[in-house]
Amino acid sequence: METDLGRFGRARNRYFHMNENIFRVKVFDKNQRLNVLCLGAHPDDIEIGCGGTILRLKEEMPEAQFCWVVFSGNEIRRKEAYGSATLFLDKVKAKSIDVQCFRESYFPFEGDKIKDYFEKLAKEFSPDIVFTHYKADAHQDHRVISDLTWNTFRHHFILEYEVPKYDGDLETPNLYVLLEDAHVKRKIDNLLEGFPTQRQKPWFDEETFRSILRIRGVESRSPSKYAEAFHCRKIVL
C-alpha cells in the first residue's frame, strides 16, 4: 500500500519510510491477514471518510478481514448502511457488518452503553488498523466514537478520517492515501447508490465528495490528482 505520510515523507510499497535508508517500519504485508476495523457513528460516515482507502486496501490486500461497525440509524438508514457496506466490501472474503441503534445526536449521554459495546468488540476482533472519527470533529457523536476508539484500542494503529460538514471543522491532516481514478469513481458511485435518503441534502453530491479528494490530492501531489487524508496521532516505531 502506497501511502504519503505528509511531513514525515513518502512511503512506498510495504513500508513507511522516515528518512530514506535510515529508518524503515514495516506496516503491511500484501499477504497477511490484515484485520481492518472501520468505525462510524452514523450511516455513511465510514464511506465518506475512508471509502476510497477501503477500496484500495481490499484490492491490494486480498486476504484482509474487515469488521465494519455503524453505531446508529433508524430502520431505513440501517438498511442503507448494510447495503452500502456490502457494496464497499464487495468480493471481500472475510467481513462482518454490524449496524447498531444507539440514539443519534445523543452519544455523549449513551456513553456507558457505547463503551460496553467497544469492550465486547475488542474481545471479538483484534485490529491491525482502525479507521475512526477525528478527535476534534465538531459532531458530538463523532467525538464519542473517536474517544472510545483510543480508550479501548490503546496499542493500535489508528487513523482518524475526515467528514466535511456545515461546522467547517476540517483541519490539516498528516497522512495521505493516494487513490486511482477508479477508486474515486467507485467511492462516489457507491455513496450515491447506497444512500438514496441522503441525496436530498444539499451537500450530499458528487461535487462535495470529489472536491475534498481533489484538495487532498493537491496536498499529497497525487498522480491521479486525488487522495484521502487522515490524522495519525501516534506511530510506534
Ligand SMILES: [Zn+2]
Ligand atoms: Zn456522522
